[in-house]
Amino acid sequence: MTILEYKRYFKGELSSIYSEAESAELYAVFLLRIVGFDKFQQRRFMHQELLKSHVEDLEELLKILKTGKPFQQILGETEFYGMKFFLDEHVLIPRPETEELLELAIHELQKPGKKHQEPIKILDIGTGSGIIPIVLKKHFPNSSISAIDFSEKALEVAKRNAEFHEAEIHFIHQDYLNDDLAGIYDVIISNPPYIGIDEQGEISGSVKEFEPEMALFSPTSDPLIFYKKIAKDCENHLADHGMVFLEINQKLGIETLELFTDILSEVRLLKDLSGNERFVWGIR
CATH class of the missing domain: 3.40.50.150 (Vaccinia Virus protein VP39)
Structure with missing residues (x-):
């Protein structure tokens, strides 16, 4: 699955909890944490395939988010x-x-x-x-x-x-x-x-x-x-x-x-x- 395809999937899974903009921002933050791509790189490599380990890590985060746990606690920080x-x-x-x-x-x-x-x-x-x-x-x-x-x-x-x-x-x-x-x-x-x-x-x-x-x-x-x-x-x-x-x-x-x-x-x-x-x- 490419970065773009997973982003769409991620946003759809969280549509009942977060707005489209919020879920897109969360995905960008989590992808940076897991893959190491900043927002510019995510756009540049949107058609790059995600590694299986990266998908597994993102799936685990998605599962936690669906429980209602605040994303700030998952990240361990906030602004x-x-x-x-x-x-x-x-x-x-x-x-x-x-x-x-x-x-x-x-x-x-x-x-x-x-x-x-x-x-x-x-x-x-x-x-x-x-x-x-x-x-x-x-x-x-x-x-x-x-x-x-x-x-x-x-x-x-x-x-x-x-x-x-x-x-x-x-x-x-x-x-x-x-x-x-x-x-x-x-x-x-x-x-x-x-x-x-x-x-x-x-x-x-x-x-x-x-x-x-x-x-x-x-x-x-x-x-x-x-x-x-x-x-x-x-x-x-x-x-x-x-x-x-x-x-x-x-x-x-x-x-x-x-x-x-x-x-x-x-x-x-x-x-x-x-x-x-x-x-x-x-x-x-």
Whole structure:
């Protein structure tokens, strides 16, 4: 079977899962991994016969994709904020909304008069693969950044990403909900588990089956439990004029906002690009 013939077959097999463009892109990526042909070479040699071993490898990948396993986990990496990050089944696959959270934070911290050139202290709560602190460290190299996660496996991935990007991050293994914070921070940022137990039926099977439940769902019947703890910690661990940036459950925007109205001097509920109430931003 030629490269072109298998590409058509591959796209047809995945037509119920991915769009034609998505399946074509996946094929190009997997063919590069297996055969070593980049996109230009794939076009140039489209009528070249694939080796039997290559077809077998592609068939195995196709079988895995059909189970619903995210292709990012198969590849073991993804792109986020224009950067390469490693990931596995122990961490969430980064979403576009988290890129928007970072854009918001970077924009606010870079405003005239902000002390972003000074060694500000930043805390990321529930760091997962470490994408948030690493991106912030790249934009604010003078900052001192700490990142907390309850999962030791997730922290292993985060440390690997930090080493890859040569980003100095202080990773902390901690049960955030049940432990006390130490220190005062200029920025607290978080994308904690915020899906309620009653919303589990709305989550696609590929997400529930292949991504870590502890990073998706609230550990109790209260979907705001992390935000209540963060609000409390803002009273004691957020510096004067310090800022908080949170990604939130779009169904609980007002409820999340109200947790911070008596604590922060200014707090706003902001929408994402899809028009959903997705972020809470505030300043003390």
